Amino acid sequence: MRRIASRAAGRSMAALAMSAVAPRLALSAPSLMCVAPLPIARYQSRLSAAAKEELDDELQNERATPKIPDGWSVSHKKGESRFIMKKKHNDEALTVVCQLQVLDPEVAERRAAGEGSDVVEHYPFTLQVERNGRVIDFGLTFADGELVIDGMTHYESAAIAKDDTAEGDLRRERQYQGPTFAELSSTFVDAVVDYLETRGVNDDLALFVAEYSYSVEQQEYEEWLRNVVEFTK
Amino acid sequence: MRRIASRAAGRSMAALAMSAVAPRLALSAPSLMCVAPLPIARYQSRLSAAAKEELDDELQNERATPKIPDGWSVSHKKGESRFIMKKKHNDEALTVVCQLQVLDPEVAERRAAGEGSDVVEHYPFTLQVERNGRVIDFGLTFADGELVIDGMTHYESAAIAKDDTAEGDLRRERQYQGPTFAELSSTFVDAVVDYLETRGVNDDLALFVAEYSYSVEQQEYEEWLRNVVEFTK
Amino acid sequence: MRRIASRAAGRSMAALAMSAVAPRLALSAPSLMCVAPLPIARYQSRLSAAAKEELDDELQNERATPKIPDGWSVSHKKGESRFIMKKKHNDEALTVVCQLQVLDPEVAERRAAGEGSDVVEHYPFTLQVERNGRVIDFGLTFADGELVIDGMTHYESAAIAKDDTAEGDLRRERQYQGPTFAELSSTFVDAVVDYLETRGVNDDLALFVAEYSYSVEQQEYEEWLRNVVEFTK
Numbered sequence: 076m077r078r079i080a081s082r083a084a085g086r087s088m089a090a091l092a093m094s095a096v097a098p099r100l101a102l103s104a105p106s107l108m109c110v111a112p113l114p115i116a117r118y119q120s121r122l123s124a125a126a127k128e129e130l131d132d133e134l135q136n137e138r139a140t141p142k143i144p145d146g147w148s149v150s151h152k153k154g155e156s157r158f159i160m161k162k163k164h165n166d167e168a169l170t171v172v173c174q175l176q177v178l179d180p181e182v183a184e185r186r187a188a189g190e191g192s193d194v195v196e197h198y199p200f201t202l203q204v205e206r207n208g209r210v211i212d213f214g215l216t217f218a219d220g221e222l223v224i225d226g227m228t229h230y231e232s233a234a235i236a237k238d239d240t241a242e243g244d245l246r247r248e249r250q251y252q253g254p255t256f257a258e259l260s261s262t263f264v265d266a267v268v269d270y271l272e273t274r275g276v277n278d279d280l281a282l283f284v285a286e287y288s289y290s291v292e293q294q295e296y297e298e299w300l301r302n303v304v305e306f307t308k
Numbered sequence: 309m310r311r312i313a314s315r316a317a318g319r320s321m322a323a324l325a326m327s328a329v330a331p332r333l334a335l336s337a338p339s340l341m342c343v344a345p346l347p348i349a350r351y352q353s354r355l356s357a358a359a360k361e362e363l364d365d366e367l368q369n370e371r372a373t374p375k376i377p378d379g380w381s382v383s384h385k386k387g388e389s390r391f392i393m394k395k396k397h398n399d400e401a402l403t404v405v406c407q408l409q410v411l412d413p414e415v416a417e418r419r420a421a422g423e424g425s426d427v428v429e430h431y432p433f434t435l436q437v438e439r440n441g442r443v444i445d446f447g448l449t450f451a452d453g454e455l456v457i458d459g460m461t462h463y464e465s466a467a468i469a470k471d472d473t474a475e476g477d478l479r480r481e482r483q484y485q486g487p488t489f490a491e492l493s494s495t496f497v498d499a500v501v502d503y504l505e506t507r508g509v510n511d512d513l514a515l516f517v518a519e520y521s522y523s524v525e526q527q528e529y530e531e532w533l534r535n536v537v538e539f540t541k
Numbered sequence: 542m543r544r545i546a547s548r549a550a551g552r553s554m555a556a557l558a559m560s561a562v563a564p565r566l567a568l569s570a571p572s573l574m575c576v577a578p579l580p581i582a583r584y585q586s587r588l589s590a591a592a593k594e595e596l597d598d599e600l601q602n603e604r605a606t607p608k609i610p611d612g613w614s615v616s617h618k619k620g621e622s623r624f625i626m627k628k629k630h631n632d633e634a635l636t637v638v639c640q641l642q643v644l645d646p647e648v649a650e651r652r653a654a655g656e657g658s659d660v661v662e663h664y665p666f667t668l669q670v671e672r673n674g675r676v677i678d679f680g681l682t683f684a685d686g687e688l689v690i691d692g693m694t695h696y697e698s699a700a701i702a703k704d705d706t707a708e709g710d711l712r713r714e715r716q717y718q719g720p721t722f723a724e725l726s727s728t729f730v731d732a733v734v735d736y737l738e739t740r741g742v743n744d745d746l747a748l749f750v751a752e753y754s755y756s757v758e759q760q761e762y763e764e765w766l767r768n769v770v771e772f773t774k
Contacts, residue, residue, distance in 0.1 A: 125732035129725075154697065156717045178721045180682075180691040187723035204539075211539055216413075225413040229535040231387065241474035241707035251389045251528035255411045257420035259362075266358035270540065295717035302695040306670075306677055307736060437772075444772055449646075458646040462768040464620065474707035484622045484761035488644045490653035492595075499591035503773060 126303040133297050141286035146275060147171075151291050153298065158291050160284075164274050166206060171276075173200035173284050175292055195219045198285045202276055203236060210236035213271070217281035224267060228253045356540040363533040371526070374519035379508060380404075384524050386531065391524050393517075397507050399439060404509075406433035406517050408525055428452045431518045435509055436469060443469035446504070450514035457500060461486045589773040596766040604759070607752035612741060613637075617757050619764065624757050626750075630740050632672060637742075639666035639750050641758055661685045664751045668742055669702060676702035679737070683747035690733060693719045 143149050151158035160171035176199065178186075197218035204211045210233050214225035228250065230236035235246060256264070271277065376382050384391035393404035409432065411419075430451035437444045443466050447458035461483065463469035468479060489497070504510065609615050617624035626637035642665065644652075663684035670677045676699050680691035694716065696702035701712060722730070737743065 122732040122736040125729045129729055154717060155715055157715060174715075175717070177692070177718045178723075180680075180689070180722065183721045183723035206539060209535075209539055211536070214413075223413070226410070227536075229532055229539065241711040244711065245474040245477065249388055249390060249407075251387060251408070251532060252410045253532055254529050255416045256413065257411075257416035263358045263362055266355040270355040296720050299695055299717060299719055302675075303677070303693075306672060306675055306695065439772060442768075442772055444769070447646075456646070459643070460769075462765055462772065478707040478710065482621055482623060482640075484620060484641070484765060485643045486765055487762050488649045489646065490644075490649035496591045496595055499588040503588040 120308060122307040123304050126300045126307065130297060130300040130304065133293070133300065138290070138293070140290050141283055144275060144280055144283055147280075149287065151294075154295070156295065158287060162275070164204075167274075168205040169274055169276075170203040170205070171200055171280075171284065172203070173198065173288060175288055175295075196285075198281070198288050199225070200281075200284050202271070202274075204274070205233050205236070208233055212236060213276075215276070215281065217285045220278070220282075222271075222276070222278050222281035224256055224264070224271075226253050226256055227267065353541060356537050359533045359536040359540065363530060363537065366526070366530050366533065371523070373523050374516055377508060377513055377516050380513075382520065384527075387528070389528065391520060395508070397437075400507075401438040402507060402509075403436040403438070404433055404513075404517065405436070406431065406521060408521055408528075429518075431514070431521050432458070433514075433517050435504070435507075437507070438466050438469070441466055445469060446509075448509070448514065450518045453511070453515075455504075455509070455511050455514035457489055457497070457504075459486050459489055460500065586774060589770050592766045592769040592773065596763060596770065599759070599763050599766065604756070606756050607749055610741060610746055610749055613746075615753065617760075620761070622757075622761065624753060628741070630670075633740075634671040635740060635742075636669040636671070637666055637746075637750065638669070639664065639754060641754055641761075662751075664747070664754050665691070666747075666750050668737070668740075670740070671699050671702070674699050678702060679742075681742070681747065683751045686744070686748075688737075688742070688744050688747035690722055690730065690737075692722055693733065695719065 147160045147162045149158060149160050156177075157172060157174040160173075162169045176197075195218050197216050199214070199216045202213040202215060204213070210230040212228045212230065214227070216223045216225055228247075230247070230250070235243070235250075237243075238246065380393045380395045382391060382393050389410075390405060390407040393406075395402045409430075428451050430449050432447070432449045435446040435448060437446070443463040445461045445463065447460070449456045449458055461480075463480070463483070468476070468483075470476075471479065613626045613628045615624060615626050622643075623638060623640040626635075626639075628635045642663075661684050663682050665680070665682045668679040668681060670679070676696040678694045678696065680693070682689045682691055694713075696713070696716065701709070701716075703709075704712065
């Protein structure tokens with residue numbers, strides 16, 4: 076994961092340390108002299124204990140999984156930051172892929188500080204329609220309660236469209252990505268909206284994607300806490 | 309293609325649907341009862357028809373391909389979002405690679421709404437100079453009518469510089485990319501400008517790159533429309 | 542290297558050419574008629590001479606390498622834009638990887654023009670803690686004199702965490718990246734700060750990373766100048 080390199084602010088270790096780390100270090104330093112293994116164990120388990128506490132909190136507040144829209148199946152592999160939805164439509168195979176977003180730390184910081192209230196939550200995802208060995212890939216986003224169409228790419232071959240490797244990613248990037256959607260005529264865009272609606276890809280599906288993203292994020296967060304508990308024991 | 313995840317606005321399906329989709333759905337629903345295959349065919353062909361209409365419009369307005377600068381050859385492989393220019397200069401092989409840019413949907417939306425008039429159109433491209441098995445790679449941009457130098461990377465080996473795979477990309481990213489150009493002395497930058505000018509890499513070439521980008525974009529857009537017509541038939 | 546495509550300004554060739562290139566071209570053009578090889582040689586060596594001059598300047602101002610923090614070893618491979626630090630901590634292997642940042646040309650331009658004084662210099666790096674065949678990867682940044690925690694990812698297997706290929710990068714991107722740090726409780730974040738502090742990963746180490754980045758950048762810049770001298774001779 077590369078992170079964007081233009082951060083202006085952040086949670087500062089110095090500030091955090093002032094209240095928590097510095098005094099505790101002062102207290103624990105002497106014990107290092109007499110019973111060496113103990114403080115190390117205590118250090119190692121402080122993070123483990125904090126993760127355990129968070130996990131227990133989370134497990135008490137578990138929310139229900141959102142209802143899967145008719146006709147779709149949903150799968151998510153534990154540990155992965157994406158989930159996949161599938162559906163048949165006549166002679167077409169529809170696949171939705173939703174990759175959970177990693178917030179830019181700066182944006183996250185501003186939002187947590189209550190300054191990013193203007194930033195709309197959004198959930199980008201793709202819809203692949205496969206038909207007769209060819210694929211059209213729709214770039215979609217759920218933002219501000221609505222489904223937005225970002226783009227539409229055509230692939231001559233399903234093998235290229237579905238190549239799940241870094242070389243496949245690069246090959247697709249070098250293909251023509253389709254026109255800038257904002258510049259298309261409203262007649263054409265209406266026809267695309269209609270095409271998607273016919274396949275059940277609409278505001279309701281996009282809302283499900285957003286809700287299911289929350290759900291997957293929550294499962295993965297809990298699993299992450301379990302791993303941190305174990306790793307730092 | 310990953311898209312940037314900070315969209316504030318977008319063309320909304322709900323808004324579009326209000327005028328177009330909703331009433332039509334209401335009208336076509338009853339016919340689903342009596343002649344099942346017909347409405348499906350109509351749905352599938354609405355997008356196909358809209359794409360056909362756009363294509364016919366585009367074919368009437370075809371513009372001339374810009375004149376290729378002396379000494380250069382240009383190639384573009386159908387379906388690809390880049391084109392390549394080649395030229396010999398003494399014992400050097402010059403290669404220009406121009407990758408068509410995908411506009412961030414948010415930026416595109418603002419521009420289409422007439423709000424992005426401050427956004428300068430730009431066309432980034434690279435010039436590779438190969439000599440004695442080594443390569444210098446110039447990062448260049450045509451912006452606001454002028455050629456701008458972004459950076460300059462040296463590769464020990466042409467094999468590394470020209471490795472056209474994802475692994476090659478990563479290997480190059482891990483190499484030193486060269487200094488920040490804006491921080492270099494004007495004497496040095498003038499010498500680079502002179503070096504490029506001697507090889508015919510100047511404002512005129514950059515303007516050609518921009519014009520040829522339009523031309524390739526246009527060809528690919530028409531091919532894309534043909535593919536959409538066919539796919540959604 | 543992909544560059545961000547939203548540049549508003551830049552060092553313009555036209556402006557530079559006005560004072561330097563255009564008059565010189567006018568003067569040298571006639572000599573092309575009588576002694577063909579001479580002007581070519583002069584053109585080719587102008588950049589070489591300018592690079593040599595920069596190099597001589599740089600070699601006079603060499604600064605000392607910062608002192609390596611206790612317990613860590615540091616390695617940097619010539620030509621690479623990153624360096625690696627290693628340390629043992631009990632049954633853990635700690636690895637810091639710092640990739641030198643490439644400034645966005647637009648940001649660099651504004652900063653060089655004295656307009657980007659609000660932009661804080663930052664140095665992102667990662668810390669990998671390997672233990673019992675598993676890895677936790679901390680995303681860290683030195684910004685504004687302090688260490689900032691960006692994120693924390695857990696990998697089931699050290700082989701996945703350390704796979705140094707493009708496919709490895711992609712595989713990691715598809716894994717759950719961990720929660721948004723700005724949203725975590727201060728109790729948990731304090732425990733992470735403590736965990737890092739215990740391993741000597743603190744403001745001082747982050748300052749070293751920043752200083753050593755300068756040092757590596759300087760070495761690589763000088764080597765780059767040597768390569769440009771040679772290449773354009």
